[in-house]
Amino acid sequence: MTTWPPQYDDTYLPPNEQEYWFPDLETETPSARIERVLEKVRGQMAWAYERSPFYKRIWDAAGVAPAHILTLDDFHRVPIITKDDMREDLIANPPFGSNICDDWSDIERIHGSSGTTGIPTVLTISRGDWQRIGNAHARVMWAAGIRPTDMVFMASPFSLYMGSWGALVGTERIRARSFPFGAGSPGQTKMAVRWIQATSPTVFYGTPSFALYIAETAREQGIDPKSFGFRTLFFSGEPGASIPATREMLQATFGATIVDMGSTGEMSPWMTNGGCAHSPGMHLWQDIVYTELVDPVTKEVVPYGSEGVPVYTHLERTSQPLIRFWSGDISRWTDEPCPCGRTYPRLPMGIYGRVDDMVTVRGENVYPSAVENVVRGMPGLTGEFRMIVSRERVMDELTILAEYATGQEDARDDIKARLEGTLAATLGIRAAVDLKSPGELERTQFKAKRVIDERDLHA
Numbered sequence: 226m227t228t229w230p231p232q233y234d235d236t237y238l239p240p241n242e243q244e245y246w247f248p249d250l251e252t253e254t255p256s257a258r259i260e261r262v263l264e265k266v267r268g269q270m271a272w273a274y275e276r277s278p279f280y281k282r283i284w285d286a287a288g289v290a291p292a293h294i295l296t297l298d299d300f301h302r303v304p305i306i307t308k309d310d311m312r313e314d315l316i317a318n319p320p321f322g323s324n325i326c327d328d329w330s331d332i333e334r335i336h337g338s339s340g341t342t343g344i345p346t347v348l349t350i351s352r353g354d355w356q357r358i359g360n361a362h363a364r365v366m367w368a369a370g371i372r373p374t375d376m377v378f379m380a381s382p383f384s385l386y387m388g389s390w391g392a393l394v395g396t397e398r399i400r401a402r403s404f405p406f407g408a409g410s411p412g413q414t415k416m417a418v419r420w421i422q423a424t425s426p427t428v429f430y431g432t433p434s435f436a437l438y439i440a441e442t443a444r445e446q447g448i449d450p451k452s453f454g455f456r457t458l459f460f461s462g463e464p465g466a467s468i469p470a471t472r473e474m475l476q477a478t479f480g481a482t483i484v485d486m487g488s489t490g491e492m493s494p495w496m497t498n499g500g501c502a503h504s505p506g507m508h509l510w511q512d513i514v515y516t517e518l519v520d521p522v523t524k525e526v527v528p529y530g531s532e533g534v535p536v537y538t539h540l541e542r543t544s545q546p547l548i549r550f551w552s553g554d555i556s557r558w559t560d561e562p563c564p565c566g567r568t569y570p571r572l573p574m575g576i577y578g579r580v581d582d583m584v585t586v587r588g589e590n591v592y593p594s595a596v597e598n599v600v601r602g603m604p605g606l607t608g609e610f611r612m613i614v615s616r617e618r619v620m621d622e623l624t625i626l627a628e629y630a631t632g633q634e635d636a637r638d639d640i641k642a643r644l645e646g647t648l649a650a651t652l653g654i655r656a657a658v659d660l661k662s663p664g665e666l667e668r669t670q671f672k673a674k675r676v677i678d679e680r681d682l683h684a
């Protein structure tokens with residue numbers, strides 16, 4: 226057994242023109258990677274079993290111990306843990322839960338989730354973990370094309386949202402310049418336009434919603450967002466960068482490479498679903514965080530080409546590791562080769578839904594991302610939208626609010642009819658369209674809330 230956790234050399238930097246950060250790891254054969262991952266799984270589990278009352282309790286009850294894990298198939302029988310398990314543990318062991326595996330003196334920072342549903346998650350992250358997160362993110366961001374010569378404009382909240390903090394340490398580890406601009410304050414969108422113009426950053430980070438809002442604000446001032454000169458925009462927090470029509474809209478708006486990244490709040494700041502500059506979707510960086518896609522019902526690993534729920538396992542986290550964590554997201558995975566030459570499997574359409582975000586309307590499953598793809602792909606619209614699900618007596622009704630673009634007022638009826646037709650063909654159910662004037666729907670500096678389910682009011 227090699228040492229666990231792994232050691233990284235903080236002085237290492239690949240040559241600028243090199244495609245990979247760690248060529249050997251990123252292009253190794255799947256069978257060699259399985260051995261590497263298995264060894265790290267065993268190291269991670271042994272650490273947790275010894276130090277975490279949380280895992281000791283769950284694994285002992287299931288009759289599982291790290292010594293039993295001889296293959297990845299063995300590992301796939303370790304109990305899956307959920308947000309509810311973590312919540313119960315936090316309630317029973319306030320305020321930090323019983324899964325802090327580091328000595329308290331080694332913890333560097335406390336972070337929290339926004340806790341929009343239920344009680345907030347508390348994250349304790351050790352010094353060593355931050356060092357490994359920096360190295361992990363540098364690797365993933367290098368694949369996105371970010372280099373020491375870049376300046377990264379970070380238009381995302383530096384508060385409870387963890388994506389920002391991971392992207393920041395990754396930028397610092399690459400030795401690029403970061404501008405932690407933030408998001409969410411009144412007037413910050415106009416300010417973003419001014420600061421981008423004044424400082425000429427080469428890379429943008431934030432949500433697709435906020436990037437498009439900044440672009441719209443720039444255009445209102447007669448500024449073409451292409452003139453910002455971004456070479457690359459990378460995103461997390463929302464699925465948009467892998468939704469074809471949104472991706473094309475971002476590309477056309479900024480004239481730059483679009484890269485999707487992300488994971489799930491609990492796994493962060495390890496944002497180890499990360500795209501490359503060569504194709505849409507995201508790679509799964511399996512030797513940093515091991516990801517399985519499982520059937521939502523049987524919980525068995527599904528074959529490549531299939532849809533499933535990502536189940537994540539930290540492989541180099543000493544504080545609060547998550548081992549087989551149920552994300553509740555929906556994606557499809559593939560092992561088809563990527564032009565970049567990395568042998569990591571991919572989520573070619575990114576993460577396009579959540580088990581609990583999907584709305585069922587008259588028996589059909591409707592993902593907000595499918596509506597987004599239609600609305601953003603149709604000419605004559607601004608791209609902003611809302612979905613409202615309501616119930617008239619016993620029938621579910623789906624209404625899509627969208628905006629016609631400036632100058633399209635006379636074509637309203639035609640746009641409405643076309644949108645209704647395309648939505649019906651795509652979703653398999655009829656949806657009413659309520660067309661608004663440009664700018665009528667509220668914009669966001671962070672994650673858009675686009676689904677309004679009014680049926681809850683009558684429940």
Ligand SMILES: [Zn+2]
Pocket residue numbers: 500501502503504508563564565566567
């Ligand atoms: Zn690739």
